[in-house]
Amino acid sequence: MEYSLIILLLPMVMFLVLGLFGHKMSHRVAGLLGTTGLAVITALAYTVAVQYFSMPRIDGKFTTLIPVNFEWLRFTDALHIDLGILLDPISVMMLVVITTVSLMVHIYSMGYMHGEVGFQRYFAFLSLFSFSMLGLVVATNIFQMYIFWELVGASSYLLIGFYYTKPSAVSASKKAFIVTRFADLGFLIGILILSYFAQTFDFNTLTTGNALSSMAGKTFMGLSVGVWAMSLIFMGGAGKSAMFPLHIWLPDAMEGPTPVSALIHAATMVVAGVYLVARLFPVYCQVPEVLDLITYVGAFTALYAAVVACVQTDIKRVLAFSTISQIAFMMVALGVASADHGLGYMASMFHLFTHAMFKALLFLGAGAIIHAVHSNEMSHMGGLRKYMPVTHITFLIACLAIAGIPPFSGFFSKDEILAATFQKSTFLGIWMTVVAGLTAFYMFRLYYNIFWGKEANHEHTPHEAPKSMYFPLIFLALVTCLAGFIPFGEFVTSDGLPYHIHIEMSVAVTSVIVALIGIAIATWLYKDPNNKPDRMATAMSGLYKWAYHRFYIDEVYQFITHKIIFNGICTPIAWFDRHVVDGTMNMFAWLTQTVSYKIRGLQSGQLQSYAWIFLMGALVIALLVICL
Template sequence: MFKEMHDLFQWAWLIPALPFLSFLLIAFVTKRSKGLSSTVSILAILTALGIAVAIGIGVIQSGAELVENPAIVNVNWLNIMGLKINFGTVIDPLSAMMLFVVTLVASMVQIYSLGYMHGDKGWSRYYAYQSLFASAMLGMVIATNLLQLFIFWELVGLCSYLLIGFWYFKVSAREAAKKAFITTRVGDFGLLLGILFLYNKFGTLDFVALSAALSANLQNVAVVGTVSYVTVMAFLVFMGPLGKSGQFPLHVWLPDAMEGPTPVSALIHAATMVVAGVYLVARMYFLFHASPAALQFIAGLGAFTAIFAASIAIAQDDIKRILAYSTLSQLGYMMFALGVGSYSGSMFHLMTHAFFKALMFLGAGSVIHALHEKQNIWDMGGLWKKMPITGWTFFIGVLAISGVPPFAGFWSKDEILANALLNGHPIIYAVGLFTAFLTAFYMSRLFFVAFMGPEKPENHPHESPWSMTIPLIILAFFSVVGGLVSLPEHNFAFFVHYGEFEAEAMHWGLAGISVIAGLLGIGLAYTIYLKKSIAAEAIVARFPGVYKVLQNKYYIDELYLWLIHNIMDGLGKALYWFDIYVIDGVVNGIALITRGSAKTLRRTSTGQLQTYAMVFFFAVVVLYLVFAFGEGQLTTLNPLATLGGVK
């Protein structure tokens, strides 16, 4: 049986290859035919989904065998003196789960886009970008070494730039695309340095070989000051996820990235690109596990990002930006889960979050589509009756992210919180618990205001077409049952690797506490925004300063702009004047002296024999006069001539 599964795993390269082939076909063959372009793209990603499902079933049937011995297929790509790099595929529980999640969400987004992007002039270009992005993300997931992963990692960044700035005629979209690209490059520079450090130390970039080399040499690691070399490498590698997964302080690009089409937000900023950083930390967990300092930093930063973004979300009014800050908060959850040792909980939450967050982004797109591009929740209301499918599916997403049982978010979130407490991190547990309360509050606030608030007479909402509602229903289904796969009777093997707190050991008492926190958040939002027993305006009036700070996102963007305009620009001007007056002054001064000397000397080089003869004649005369009339004076001036008398 395992041999048959291994034969199936060898075809994993088709999963990223099919979307890439569809990208080439759309770009060079079908771009003039909108219908053919979308058909090619959707068929390619659905086929990739089918292969991913087959591989996932094979991984489940293989049990724990693939945890210790992943199915790896390598082809030599580069082999020169001192450097050998392979391209290949790796199939294990982690990559199989990611393949399923990425292909499922990408398929739903592309089908959904048939309705949402209807009539858009860039239809074929849109589907070409979607295909290229899916190919890049899938190629990164199955990479067998860091260089292969880094190539697809950068291609994912390029595709995010293209998709965020898809409506390039909008200044805000162009600026958001540049902001995302530049901000993530900051982190990617650190990742590249980490890759170089790892290769310099261990002579390989292959994940399996790196893990073995690190384990074998852990006791003999060189020390840089008081920080181990492993810790330096871990921090450098983590800079990549810091940018790509929107951790503080490189989180600023993600909310602005909502300027792209809403299906793009569902694909990139909910389920795929932003979790690439979490995936990289999980894939390189052997490196971070070897550095307690790095894990502690990841745990602390993840917890801070989770509560930081959640606090901002409670004061936002744009439906997509609320979801964006929610995504940042949940990414913080995944990161601090890895930091506290909950590898399985982090990967589990990555999967369930992909289901319900993609669902809510697509639900938000359905609302925006029905209200003709309105995105402020206070311009909405009464949508529950007019858009029942969108309303019910969005409500399922709210319950899932709020951790209400038995929805998907309950199982993964509570596994993370229990791990944090039981592994000796009570402060992080408290932060995570309060974040769960805030999450339930601001997501319920969004739902009650937009779907159950007073209907606006100027709006004429209508339910979205089937191409948009069917993906909502499918994602809602996974948001309901997605967490049940962790139960022991399902023999679900995706989350056993590095997992010390497995599903069968779930602490139901702690789970009950987190459920109460979520219900309190929902209840508070219901009391303020639906029942109106407490006036929201009164709360804002009582804490105007706090509300203003939260609404303006702690002024982080303004701080960065101030630093750029006053520190970086000022430093740039100082260096400019130093270059002009010091560097150029010295260089140009030497040049002027040389040029002036050359002009003078040039006058003595006439090329005429008569002139040279005259110069020689006068020189001889001068020398004769010096020796003839100056000898006595020279003798008198010579002090040696007066010593001992004149002979």
């Protein structure tokens, strides 16, 4: 499948063409060029998927293929960095997910971004982001993944800060870049520790052998070196996937164009951390302590983000915290899996696949709504079902899917996650079931506030989005309705062997009942105009205020960075630098200048002076010789 290299090269070519020559093109030509290029990439990705999954299995497993690979840097005989393409079930699945969502975003953007200044630049950045993410998922080794990992961060910085004349967008892009850089530092250190002891960057070598055996008996601060390495690698994944406490960048990333939100928060950047853990899953199985850490971080993040989403009023921020919560579901599923029980692994990848489709649908639907009412606030909406029937139906389908209502895709994947958590711990299963109920509540709170409730006064009558915008909505809605029936376990599992998905009736019935309770409460509170939400907010004013302000995590970061680090540490260091370091250098310069000024007469150029000094020197030397 050497032609799979085109999947990587074409978006890079599109970026260069649009970036260098886009300003000479009309908006229509630039948009069609970028969209056509992505359509070709999508067709190639689907061709790869069909060809790969049609191949005969060996010992019941799909073969791992490396159609392209070449050495880039060599450090030792064993340790070298290669660049290539690795095709296995999860990388092929990710190719399908990324190209599908990216293509829908490209088509949608033709209408949504029409007339925007920088239209050509926008499509160039989309191509760069697609190239970065595709390169990340097909990497043959962990250092190649890290290279594209950083490129994903750079391209997301460009997209989030697309409206660079808007201060909030600039701040959001810097926040996303800086927070993920801190996490990526941990990732890099983890890579260096792992590769130093394993003597390889190669994924096949790391995942098929006992990569951590050479670290046996080696500890640091009471923890094994293997635990440190894999925890630091997870730190990079936690930053990219916005796990607590590194989640703070994601809600502010909403400052970018709404299609960018769909691309970053649905199927691409935020699932990179999940994909990283899945890619190194056999290595993580050798350090169950780190899998437990992933489980606890994911479980807490899922609840935290769901509670915050219940009180947000900006529709894109509700969806942002929803994304954080759903990514946490995937992390929990990976954390509860093991080498012997791979249900959680399959469930995590299944939910990654289904969530990408219905979350992209939700964000693109939100974009159509914002396009119609020119506001992100729910208070400026209400009653839009009469004006936007296509958006209303497709948005409802996505809400039912994420709430876990059958027969929509979210029910099937979330049911598998809940079943995996109950296998691990009854308490954990109940915890995640409660979070699933909160998901149903806040999504239907969002739905009713937008399409039902009290109709806001609009300057212009809201209208349905143009065809280029609602075609992706219809397509993604159809995928959301049908994706749950894909026998996903036949293709993607932790051990490569087929897993026959079956519904755990006790878990499924419980989760559906909890979801229906959440929907019923949202219906009671928000379907018709009333003051019940205000009364509840007043009755629980403390919790409401804390949740609305995201439990003041951002303020804590501000305090730590500005009051402690900047004022308490950086200011004294800056004073020391200016007065001691610079002062010392200035003193040396002053001494040199002063002494030079005093002795400049020694180099006057007058022969008489030189003769006089020579004579005096000779006399002094003669006297010293006579006296001594």
